[in-house]
Amino acid sequence: MVSKVFFIDGGDYTGNSEKCFRLISEKFSGSVALKTHFGEEKNTTHINPEWITSLGTYFKNPVFVDCNVLYRGMRTRRTDHVELAKRHGFGFLPIDILDGEMGEEELEVPVNLGTTKNARLGAGIERYGNWVALTHFKGHIATGFGGCIKNVGMGLGSRAGKLDMHSVVSPVVRQEKCVACGKCVADCPADAISINGKAKIDSDKCIGCAHCIAVCPNSAIDIPWEMLDNTNNALMERICEYAYAALRGRKWWFMNYMVNITYDCDCMNIAQKPFMKDVGIVLSEDIVAADQASYDLISEVVGYDPFKKKFGVDGAYQLEYGEKIGLGSRKYVLERL
Ligand code: SF4
Ligand code: SF4
Known part of the structure; x- marks a missing residue:
């Protein structure tokens, strides 16, 4: 299968976001859940909410959604999580934290793939049928890079689900x-x-x-680098298996913002400097193709895989495994929007 991936470069991220939303809205009806990451407290390189204020124009009842995280911080409890999202400028739409105040509201979804029998997702996932992943594409110490697969797979896991996925890596x-x-x-x-x-x-x-x-x-x-290959691959496999559970039975579009590209993820409670120039936005109905295209575009600009060089982790494994379990296709055609 060859999937279509739309690509827009240029620095007008507000206008370019609007072009993407217009295209998606032609295929969606009903309310839309927008899976994003509001950035940890001191993070400044998450998606800028000013780029996406037109969401309300193109979608009926759009809602920002996420789940709580494992570690201590402003995204550990729903009340603080919502407060942080508003502080970071996302308060122009309703915000729904899908796994409750403390991560206690979860839904077990049978998957039976790899090591995941049941994926433990935020229970609120059942409230929505139409989804858009609004993802900041950046590096990640344990998965090489984080795009839509990570935003959806790890991001929609309940607290226990995140623990389940993470428990294969120990520093x-x-x-x-x-x-x-x-x-x-x-x-x-x-x-x-x-x-x-x-x-x-x-x-x-x-x-x-x-x-x-x-x-x-x-x-x-x-990280014990000498043991890393297996453990990181196991983590990527679980993230893909959770993404599989989140996608099943739902209509999804996937957007990667290759803007303010940092080595570390937006969960780090520090302001980070981008290490390369902005590349643009990709949009696809195929989660693997969206991440593959983003990874290829970034590697093309840099001349090599910058995340692998930085962390010694081959993040492309998540694309390989995602394709293997039927999440999507690594083959794509790029169409300029
Ligand atoms: S020891 Fe493990 S659980 Fe504790 S902070 Fe480090 S990685 Fe997290
Ligand atoms: S120096 Fe030792 S005790 Fe202090 S933060 Fe590092 S590992 Fe922990």
Whole structure:
């Protein structure tokens, strides 16, 4: 199968978003759920809400949706999550956090793919039939890059679902660098770190959220690169399996904003600098084709896969596995919009 992917370059992201919404609206009727990521508190490179204010013009009852996250922060509970979304400028439409106040509202969807028997999604997913993934395409330490597959698969997992997907990756403390300051202990959402002279991670408790890596002032916490290939591939497989559960029985369009492209994801509670120039927006009804095209366009501009070079993780595996389980096609034709 060869899927169609629309591509728009140029810096008018408001006008270009509007072109995409017009095209999607011709095929949608009824209310629309807009799956996006509002950015962690200090993140400034998430999708700029000013680009997408025309959503209300093109869609009937559009609603921004997301689920709560595993780690401590403004997106851990619904009340704070909505408050943060409004603070970041998304308050011009209703905001629906699909897994409840604390992540307790979930729906088990039988998948029986790979290691996922039942995907645990935010229960509110059942409220909507038409979906648009509004995704900021950027790097990710554990999956190489994060596009629509990650936005949908990881993003629509309930808190327990996210734990289920993440539990295959656990960082380690490089003992020689640790000064026992305790910052990682205080930040760990799973109480998985203790200090006995130096910090130590209990891999049985660790949920693989990777926040200790960001919080350590001495860069003492790291992914065990020597074991990474298998664990990261397993994480990508689970994300694809969750995306499969989220897509089934629903009508979807997928948009990747290759704008303000950073190495780290929008979950990092820091302001980041883009590492390359903006590329544009892609739009497709095929989630794999949308991510494949974005990955290809970025690699073409840089001249190589910048995410693989940075993290040593081959993010293209999620495209390969996504295609294998029938999420979509890696083959596409690019059409300028
Ligand atoms: S934050 Fe880093 S230096 Fe501090 S205790 Fe944890 S691992 Fe050690
Ligand atoms: S040890 Fe690190 S990766 Fe594991 S749960 Fe705690 S903060 Fe997250």
